[in-house]
Amino acid sequence: MEQEKLQHIQVKPNSFECSITTDIAVFGYVEDRFKILLTKRTVGDFKNHWFLPGGVMESNETLVDCAQKVLFALTGFKDIHFEQVRTYGDLERHPLKRVITVCFYALIKPENHPIALKENVESIEWFDMENIPENLGFDHARLINDAHMHMKDNLKDKLIVGELLPEKFTLAELQNLYENIFSIKLDRRNFRKRIFQMDILENTNEKKTGVKGGPFLYRYKENR
Amino acid sequence: MEQEKLQHIQVKPNSFECSITTDIAVFGYVEDRFKILLTKRTVGDFKNHWFLPGGVMESNETLVDCAQKVLFALTGFKDIHFEQVRTYGDLERHPLKRVITVCFYALIKPENHPIALKENVESIEWFDMENIPENLGFDHARLINDAHMHMKDNLKDKLIVGELLPEKFTLAELQNLYENIFSIKLDRRNFRKRIFQMDILENTNEKKTGVKGGPFLYRYKENR
DNA sequence: GCAAAAGTGTTAATGGTACACCCATGA
DNA sequence: TCATGGGTGTACCATTAACACTTTTGC
Incomplete structure (x- = not known):
């Protein structure tokens, strides 16, 4: 009852611990092809898999702040515009603990954003969207697909690319x-x-x- | 450095406490008008304001599970289909603590879902979408607007209402x-x-x- | 019987698609 | 000079928008 009341007003004193992360699908136009930027990392059981750039949110960050920070930490990119795609909250999407992720996409001019290979990133590469690697970590194949569709929806009838x-x-x-x-x-x-x-x-x-x-x-x- | 590494692999042992909630924009067709269901409640500084039905997520629930639970707790509705709208993570959106909310919308036939006035809900009412009350809590005016737009996008060229x-x-x-x-x-x-x-x-x-x-x-x- | 809404086809306008030739440039 | 891609206009087709009269029903 007390429980229910607190729940109802959307505040509980002891909310459970849960990582919130952002993952970013960065699209670019490289060598006359439409591409996506992926990082090769090892996370939990996913050894040497390809992932979207992504990482955990801190308590003093907005979602977009987090996306900025994470993308900079993994690629060196700064001042990027993000569009939110959707949020993924399945219970078993991460092998180690509960992780809820908010997915964004970004469009960048590669010429303005040279890739910096950062710590903990084994490799970082532009992949042709029609030739994405098989070994993607977590549910990132789905995230990429959703981000691509969302981007197409946003661009439809605009040609603003x-x-x-x-x-x-x-x-x-x-x-x-x-x-x-x-x-x-x-x-x-x-x-x-x-x-x-x-x-x-x-x-x-x-x-x-x-x-x-x-x-x-x-x-x-x-x-x- | 250790910090950075952990962040990079998207797992931190001590993720901060943060409530995750879901809010649901329930749309219905009542008295020949397109309407939205709002609940009058008191939350923090928002006394007697109108809110979307919403509440906190538990560690063993998916986002949709949470929406089901919350909507049932506040309205008595069961077995509703949800569509995700977007996620809101601004720092100051909730007066008491950091709250990140995932917004959904649902379409229902009011005839199949009689409203049950539940505990902690002062009133619950269908509002004409062109006559939404001024005193909405949090950023729910924006949520309603976004949910409406998202719904229109989903329905466009389908007429499946x-x-x-x-x-x-x-x-x-x-x-x-x-x-x-x-x-x-x-x-x-x-x-x-x-x-x-x-x-x-x-x-x-x-x-x-x-x-x-x-x-x-x-x-x-x-x-x- | 009268007011109000349901039912029904045709025409005009608009937007989208298909298509071929000449010109500029790099090699 | 030749091969490659850039630049341009028109005709046809498909889709959408505009529009008026007759029939059915409740009151």
């Missing part, structure tokens, strides 16, 4: 990225038509050199 | 509900066309009595 590209990019690069993310093929003219009538790009009037055809470089407009 | 209606219903009722949820007006003929070519309804060949026009009653098909 500029966070993944350099400041100036060609329309072919933008289209290729879009095709990679959604695993589709698009007509070049229709793609241009759509993106132009969205009115989100401006032509820098510079041409990209070292590539045939001499394509113009575009950037996203300031206010969009 | 049957969970909110009695087994047999008229097309006008279905259309009205849909218009309520999305705050839009639809053309009757176009709505019928769309819903019929989805092939999800069957005509019971019964007519609804006590209402002008003598509309047919429909139900959702078994396999959809």
Whole structure:
């Protein structure tokens, strides 16, 4: 009864111990392919498995604070924008203890974020989204899948994938990225038509050199 | 260093105490209006405020288990299907201590779920979504808004809002509900066309009595 | 019988898809 | 100079939006 009352007001003096972690699916566009960043680590029974970057939250951190801290600790990335995907609370998802994880995704330009190999990370690598390793730890295969779907939902009808590209990019690069993310093929003219009538790009009037055809470089407009 | 290592493998021996709660936005269709169920309670500084049904998670429960338990404890509802909305982890969202909450939404047929006024609940009421009380506790105004948006996203292009209606219903009722949820007006003929070519309804060949026009009653098909 | 809602098809507009040729550049 | 990719416009198709009259029922 006292128990029930306390429960009801959402405060209990002796809440159980439970780790809350954040895991981050970092997507990038590398070597003309849509990729995800994974770290090889050993956690519990998972020896030398690949994991999303992730780690435990402290009492004075928000979820996003935690994601920032964890991602920096494992990769050296700073000042990243996160989008929440969902929270996973199954009882047996972690072999050692109860761990609830909040999953985020982030889109980054690899050129701006060189990878730093940090302590306790055996390796860190960009994986092509169509060639993800088999030996993923925990339920991270599901997390990756959910994060990818969530990202596609967020991007649908927006084509705002500029966070993944350099400041100036060609329309072919933008289209290729879009095709990679959604695993589709698009007509070049229709793609241009759509993106132009969205009115989100401006032509820098510079041409990209070292590539045939001499394509113009575009950037996203300031206010969009 | 030892600290950092432990953090990295996502397990710390002394994780801090932190309540994890679930809050549930229960949507229903009552008196021809799209509504949400709120409970009036007193929590901390929030005296006699309206809250989503919610409560703390125990160590042996999954997130959904917790939502089931909490909703039953506050309303008497059982066997409800939940959809996760998102997780809120701001530091100051709860006046008494750190509370992280995972928000869910549920769609129910009020006829199947009579409200039971439970202990510690001062009142419990269906509120029209366009007339939600001002004095909501915590950040529940935001939770309601997010849950509503998330629900709309899930339902978009599906028109599957049957969970909110009695087994047999008229097309006008279905259309009205849909218009309520999305705050839009639809053309009757176009709505019928769309819903019929989805092939999800069957005509019971019964007519609804006590209402002008003598509309047919429909139900959702078994396999959809 | 009259007011209110149910039921029913057609047309116009819009948006999306398919498609071919010339031009610029790098090799 | 030639091979490769960049740049451009139009016709067709599919989907959606707009719209008015007749029938049924409750009161």
